[in-house]
Amino acid sequence: MKLENTGIENTVIDIQSLDHITAKHAFIRAxxxxxxxATYDYKIGSNEKNVTYYIRIMAHSxxxxxxxxxxxxxxLPPLIGKHYYPHGVEYGDGEDFPESIVERANTLLKKVSEELQYYKK
Structure with a gap:
């Protein structure tokens, strides 16, 4: 699920600053x-059997x-994905995401977006 109007999409920033900001908010590039x-993921556990959610921030050089x-x-615009063990992560529009996950993603991305404003190029 693509998240629109987060304030993150189209931000231009150097990779070292982005690494710092995303790590501060528990996003992992690995x-x-x-x-x-570069792709940064934030993992959200779930009570659903064999399901984990991810918030993904993607960057292109x-x-x-x-x-x-x-x-x-x-x-790029951030995404919410749903990982089905053992099949992989689905980001499609046909996926259902709990409102609590969407709200959590928007809250976290707002914090990231606010910090990005200090480092924008």
Missing amino acids: GQWDYER KEGDVDKRSAVVTL
Whole structure:
């Protein structure tokens, strides 16, 4: 599920600042990057059997390399995904997301967006 009007989409920021801000809010990048893209995930546990939710922030390099931590990136609209064990994460519009998960995502993304304003390029 794409989250619109979060204040994050289209933000231009250097990758080191983005790494700092996302880590501060418990988003994990880990090995989810290549030379042009980086993905940050926030995991939300669920009482549903074999289901975990994720809030995902994605960045695409505008200039420089993500692997060298010299990139300036543009952020895409965040997503909420639902992981079905053992099949994988679904982000489709046909998925149902509990209102509490959507509210939690919007609250967290608002905090991230506020911090991003200090580092925008």
